Amino acid sequence: MNMMDNTNGGEASATRATYLSLRDMILTGELPAGEKLKIEQLRRMLDTGASPVREALSLLTSDMLVERIDQRGFRAAPASLANFEEILMLRCTLEDMALRQSIVRATSEWEERLVLSHHRMKRVVDTATFEDAHKDFHMTLLGNAASPMLERYCSQLYDLNIRYRNLAAGGANYQRRDIAFEHEEILDAAVRRDANAASAALLSHYRLTGAYLTTQLSGL
Amino acid sequence: MNMMDNTNGGEASATRATYLSLRDMILTGELPAGEKLKIEQLRRMLDTGASPVREALSLLTSDMLVERIDQRGFRAAPASLANFEEILMLRCTLEDMALRQSIVRATSEWEERLVLSHHRMKRVVDTATFEDAHKDFHMTLLGNAASPMLERYCSQLYDLNIRYRNLAAGGANYQRRDIAFEHEEILDAAVRRDANAASAALLSHYRLTGAYLTTQLSGL
DNA sequence: GTTTTTTAAAATATCGATATTTATTGACAT
DNA sequence: ATGTCAATAAATATCGATATTTTAAAAAAC
CATH class of the missing domain: 1.20.120.530 (GntR ligand-binding domain-like)
Structure with missing residues (x-):
């Protein structure tokens, strides 16, 4: 997606780092398909704030790797x-x-x-x-x-x-x-x-x- | 107390309402193609907080209606x-x-x-x-x-x-x-x-x- | 023994303030 | 004139705290 073209060698934003980590975790299956993705849990796991996590999850929606249900949070896209x-x-x-x-x-x-x-x-x-x-x-x-x-x-x-x-x-x-x-x-x-x-x-x-x-x- | 002054009569979250508004504004051209989308400006325009605006913009990325550049904000997708x-x-x-x-x-x-x-x-x-x-x-x-x-x-x-x-x-x-x-x-x-x-x-x-x-x- | 209602806990969503980063301006040297 | 570089302004990104909603559990009613 459109974050990918950031080849800047320096420090990326927390959101971007979180996006890349979560993306990898879903692709590898570390976060299993269909799993509820709780903000607090991910926030601790990746040692960052809630805002970057939420924003990263919203971006992962683009890639159809995450589903968002209004007022009910996020989950890893189910597999079938x-x-x-x-x-x-x-x-x-x-x-x-x-x-x-x-x-x-x-x-x-x-x-x-x-x-x-x-x-x-x-x-x-x-x-x-x-x-x-x-x-x-x-x-x-x-x-x-x-x-x-x-x-x-x-x-x-x-x-x-x-x-x-x-x-x-x-x-x-x-x-x-x-x-x-x-x-x-x-x-x-x-x-x-x-x-x-x-x-x-x-x-x-x-x-x-x-x-x-x-x-x-x-x-x- | 905050939800009481929410002018939309519906039950949806601020993020969703913002998402729908912004989506409509881009589709109709009220927000012109290629235009820089400043958080503060939209926040005021839609009378909501910065978080819902950021999240709505991140979601609009899915629809290819908004482009996001890390650390440089959002803009309406250009047209050509x-x-x-x-x-x-x-x-x-x-x-x-x-x-x-x-x-x-x-x-x-x-x-x-x-x-x-x-x-x-x-x-x-x-x-x-x-x-x-x-x-x-x-x-x-x-x-x-x-x-x-x-x-x-x-x-x-x-x-x-x-x-x-x-x-x-x-x-x-x-x-x-x-x-x-x-x-x-x-x-x-x-x-x-x-x-x-x-x-x-x-x-x-x-x-x-x-x-x-x-x-x-x-x-x- | 279910179903409904109430209460408590957990999780999401949102706000307001602050830290970081980028963009702009204007002085200064070439 | 033009380009560089600091100082300033503007905008983005992030944090921590709080409000709202959903989920789960316990109590009450049928």
Whole structure:
């Protein structure tokens, strides 16, 4: 969302720090889906005031990670198989559109960013930073579409999907070898500007992990 | 004692009342696109505290009606022709999907809600309540898709579009006769469960007004 | 033995004051 | 003139305290 572009190296506001912490806690499942989020409890946990917590929670509403009910506080967005499937469907539709637009507007400069991002993702070993690199690769792929809203939706949906991945496996490494190959397929197709192939590879990538996750999540 | 002097007759919280007011002020253009939104100024204007204003603004971020820059406050989302065209594109894609899903899941109960909503929209004369009825009709159309996120996106995009319509004409009545016919076309196709015809009619409806608005908005 | 009402506790929402940060102004040097 | 830099003004962000509402528990009524 629109707080993300704060690359300022100095001290961020308490609200922003709180926003990032809470976001991470929800994505990783440290704050379980559907859980009541009590201001006082979070305030202590993060050692900050009530105002930053409230404001951070209000902002997380944008990302559909938190639900707000008037006069009844906040809760972590609930998770369900139906919700996961909806996310998957929307991702496929919107990322297909974004990727095709990106490719239409392809330049060698974008191509280079893409190759670089892919390279960085491949070389990472640490699981924690892999997630960042992986998102960066996917967003670079879509980032040439010159459609800020579309990109925002895709980024949002990406994060929501990550949440389900964590929910399913606790971050288990589910055959990264296949996934590396799939990434190369997408990259190659994008670089040679073959929109149909790139889109097919991307969507297949999502649907494969989607099918895997669906089996894991049957207990929702 | 504080709630006694609350001029709104309803039961909602100050934050919610503020949210609704600000939302309306942005959609109607009373708060112009791109305008700096100063807490103190709004606080006085709406006769409430700073906390409800901040929280309402944070919530409006979800709707892409307000932008927040850390430590630099809030501003009404800027408007541009490119942004309008992006909204139009996303609407066409997402509403097409939602409408088709709605029709797949069609029931006589939905059919009845649709006819009723259409009837109410037709009979309204007052411009202000027409807007509500119009949105209700469009959302009923999509509301049978059983996709909460998709519906949320569509509702968001609908509002953003309204904003541009107000921006373009100050609410001028641009040939309502044609529009009434277009609505009947959509309704008829939906009721006879012809997804292709319904979608075509809906998208044509959007693209026609889109083209009209684009000419009006050339000064952005 | 339920259902309703009352009371007490917890949590949310809001206010008013203050601390931080950003924006503006005007003197001064180049 | 123009650009830098301090001093000042303005605005944002945050805190701590309080009011309001909701939730839970206990008591009373049917």
